[in-house]
Amino acid sequence: MPITLGAKSLSELTHVHPDLVRVVHRLAAISTMDFTVLEGSRTVAQERLNVAKGVSTTMNSKHIPGKDGYAHAVDIAPLVNGKVTWDWSVYNKFSPIVKEAARLEKVPIEWGGDWKTFKDGPHYQLPTKQYP
Numbered sequence: 001m002p003i004t005l006g007a008k009s010l011s012e013l014t015h016v017h018p019d020l021v022r023v024v025h026r027l028a029a030i031s032t033m034d035f036t037v038l039e040g041s042r043t044v045a046q047e048r049l050n051v052a053k054g055v056s057t058t059m060n061s062k063h064i065p066g067k068d069g070y071a072h073a074v075d076i077a078p079l080v081n082g083k084v085t086w087d088w089s090v091y092n093k094f095s096p097i098v099k100e101a102a103r104l105e106k107v108p109i110e111w112g113g114d115w116k117t118f119k120d121g122p123h124y125q126l127p128t129k130q131y132p
């Protein structure tokens, strides 16, 4: 059954790159797991706060809209019984569905959970190579 994106999820997508937005809509159409969009674009001030709190390691975040005016990253969390989960076993099941949605939309995507140093389960971004 397709998932309906809630008002919060949709509003988080307003300043996100259209290719990434397409992936999220495709994800809603194909996903067998419920999810929510935690965050799309982020202001420089918010990012400064995140770095101070230690939840982000860089001011170079793809959540901050770039020269094209769009954020190149989106944080998506799977829901278990309607609640956001931080359980890696759930993220490991959810991420292949997101990657499949990206493949269907022919959009290259990177998952923060594949990173070696600072693993970021909800984080998906457009690669710098294709989207400088």
Ligand SMILES: [Zn+2]
Binding pocket: 063, 073, 074, 075, 120, 122, 123, 124
């Ligand atoms: Zn993120």
